[in-house]
Amino acid sequence: MGETTVNVTVNGRSCEAVVEARLTLADFLRETCHLTGTHLGCEHGVCGACTVLVDGAAVRSCLMFAVQAGGTEVTTIEGIAAPDGELSTVQAAFRDCHGLQCGYCTPGFIVSVTAFLEDNPSPTDQEIREALSGNLCRCTGYQGILNAVHQVTGAARGEEPA
Amino acid sequence: MKPAPFEYHAPTTIADAAGLLADLGDGAKVLAGGQSLIPMLALRLAVFDHLVDVGRIAELHGIERRGDALWVGAGTTEAAVGASVEVASSVPLLAKATPFVGHFQIRNRGTLGGSIAHADPAAEYPAVALALDASMDVVSSRGSRTIAARDFFDGLWSTSMETDELLAGVSFPIWGGRCGFAVEEFARRYGDFALAGVAVAIELDGDDRVRRSALGLIGMGSTPERAVTTEAQLAGQPVTEVDAEEVGRSAVAGLEAVPSDLHGSADYRRQLGAAMVARAWRTASAEARHG
Numbered sequence: 001m002g003e004t005t006v007n008v009t010v011n012g013r014s015c016e017a018v019v020e021a022r023l024t025l026a027d028f029l030r031e032t033c034h035l036t037g038t039h040l041g042c043e044h045g046v047c048g049a050c051t052v053l054v055d056g057a058a059v060r061s062c063l064m065f066a067v068q069a070g071g072t073e074v075t076t077i078e079g080i081a082a083p084d085g086e087l088s089t090v091q092a093a094f095r096d097c098h099g100l101q102c103g104y105c106t107p108g109f110i111v112s113v114t115a116f117l118e119d120n121p122s123p124t125d126q127e128i129r130e131a132l133s134g135n136l137c138r139c140t141g142y143q144g145i146l147n148a149v150h151q152v153t154g155a156a157r158g159e160e161p162a
Numbered sequence: 163m164k165p166a167p168f169e170y171h172a173p174t175t176i177a178d179a180a181g182l183l184a185d186l187g188d189g190a191k192v193l194a195g196g197q198s199l200i201p202m203l204a205l206r207l208a209v210f211d212h213l214v215d216v217g218r219i220a221e222l223h224g225i226e227r228r229g230d231a232l233w234v235g236a237g238t239t240e241a242a243v244g245a246s247v248e249v250a251s252s253v254p255l256l257a258k259a260t261p262f263v264g265h266f267q268i269r270n271r272g273t274l275g276g277s278i279a280h281a282d283p284a285a286e287y288p289a290v291a292l293a294l295d296a297s298m299d300v301v302s303s304r305g306s307r308t309i310a311a312r313d314f315f316d317g318l319w320s321t322s323m324e325t326d327e328l329l330a331g332v333s334f335p336i337w338g339g340r341c342g343f344a345v346e347e348f349a350r351r352y353g354d355f356a357l358a359g360v361a362v363a364i365e366l367d368g369d370d371r372v373r374r375s376a377l378g379l380i381g382m383g384s385t386p387e388r389a390v391t392t393e394a395q396l397a398g399q400p401v402t403e404v405d406a407e408e409v410g411r412s413a414v415a416g417l418e419a420v421p422s423d424l425h426g427s428a429d430y431r432r433q434l435g436a437a438m439v440a441r442a443w444r445t446a447s448a449e450a451r452h453g
């Protein structure tokens with residue numbers, strides 16, 4: 001019941017498959033495209049681990065069906081670093097500031113923060129906290145994550161890293 | 163944690179969507195941003211044979227001035243509402259409510275029409291629509307009609323739309339003159355559904371008397387609630403003599419179905435609601451007096 005062909009551009013590569021309509025974009029990325037960097041914590045929109053960019057906007061890939069993503073450009077965590085593997089500024093800051101421990105939530109945080117700073121390169125502390133509120137982390141206590149975002153925005157203003 | 167199988171339809175016009183809803187009957191459900199519906203499907207709290215995705219219907223998008231109201235297409239994302247200069251200047255209450263709607267990732271997909279059609283009593287947009295006497299444009303293959311907000315929300319997660327009807331857009335009356343607007347709410351974590359909240363609009367006359375006010379309560383009943391008795395008592399009063407705490411107490415006094423659960427008893431929510439009303443009243447009345 002309900003099979004459709006979808007074509008999604010994922011990290012610059014075209015990905016076409018016949019899928020069930022009920023397949024979420026998250027499962028499409030993980031199981032059809034074999035990009036397992038997108039993590040699933042809750043599968044109902046609460047934790048943010050599955051965040052990806054769809055046409056540049058951060059969205060929860062568990063709350064979208066693959067068929068709805070047809071014709072869009074998706075960026076997953078695998079598409080955030082440079083092609084030679086050099087970490088993005090946001091990724092490097094998470095490493096520097098201990099913004100991760102087990103790492104389960106990290107792809108969602110990195111993608112969310114990347115999109116947020118693209119729109120708002122010099123946010124206030126309050127804006128950063130609001131932006132992070134859509135992602136849950138069970139390990140870090142959030143301080144390392146907050147520091148990582150401050151490191152990126154501080155560096156953008158020409159400040160020395162703390 | 164996976165939705166049950168369904169047949170997917172992606173019409174590109176309102177007429178086609180209405181035709182599908184008429185043909186498919188009760189087994190069909192409209193899918194907009196999916197930010198409320200997909201969690202329910204994933205948890206199997208809801209199962210439908212057909213989903214009619216309205217996300218590809220261009221006519222459902224847009225924000226435009228229509229007479230003395232601002233029309234917002236049902237398919238307009240919450241993010242687009244939040245970013246709109248027109249919304250911020252014409253319907254500030256809607257703009258002020260938007261940052262409270264979930265998180266930015268949710269607002270990138272979730273739509274204004276989806277939020278209003280979902281009719282969660284703790285959601286911000288339904289309370290704003292009720293407070294401002296918005297009207298809903300509803301379309302089906304039988305024709306179109308307009309439903310006033312006060313007749314629209316008729317129960318928990320329930321509206322007076324029929325299952326074959328599609329919400330096309332919402333018109334928000336534009337308040338002119340000496341006005342002030344505020345939204346206040348309390349949630350356990352930023353972006354969560356509020357335990358209690360309020361959307362307040364005030365208009366003053368040239369002598370600082372309350373010409374009209376609107377208080378839309380969030381999370382205080384099985385539908386969004388309007389504190390009509392309080393509004394009537396406030397009309398004509400000099401705003402400097404109004405006690406904000408008393409407005410708060412009065413606004414929650416007549417409520418009959420304040421929710422009670424492990425996050426808070428009905429009594430607690432009532433107190434919280436009164437405090438939120440007082441806070442929002444102070445902010446909105448100061449804005450109306452001083453601009």
Ligand SMILES: Cc1cc2nc3c(=O)[nH]c(=O)nc-3n(C[C@H](O)[C@H](O)[C@H](O)COP(=O)(O)OP(=O)(O)OC[C@H]3O[C@@H](n4cnc5c(N)ncnc54)[C@H](O)[C@@H]3O)c2cc1C
Pocket residue numbers: 044045046191192193194195196197198199200201216236237262263264265268271272273274275276277278279280284285286287327328329330353354355356
């Ligand atoms: C983690 C999380 C936190 C959230 N927090 C909040 C919050 O604090 N405040 C808040 O207000 N919301 C919150 N939401 C919900 C969010 O705002 C949803 O986007 C919104 O309620 C539904 O909009 P949607 O476009 O996603 O609709 P969908 O989920 O696609 O649909 C919701 C319902 O409306 C119906 N529907 C949708 N569009 C139409 C239409 N045009 N005509 C007829 N029926 C239609 C659908 O059939 C369905 O029954 C949250 C969601 C999540 C996942």
Ligand code: FES
Pocket residue numbers: 039040041042043044045046047048049050051060061062063
């Ligand atoms: S897995 Fe998507 S939000 Fe938790």
Ligand code: FES
Pocket residue numbers: 099100101102103104105106136137138139140
């Ligand atoms: S690092 Fe373990 S959940 Fe965030």
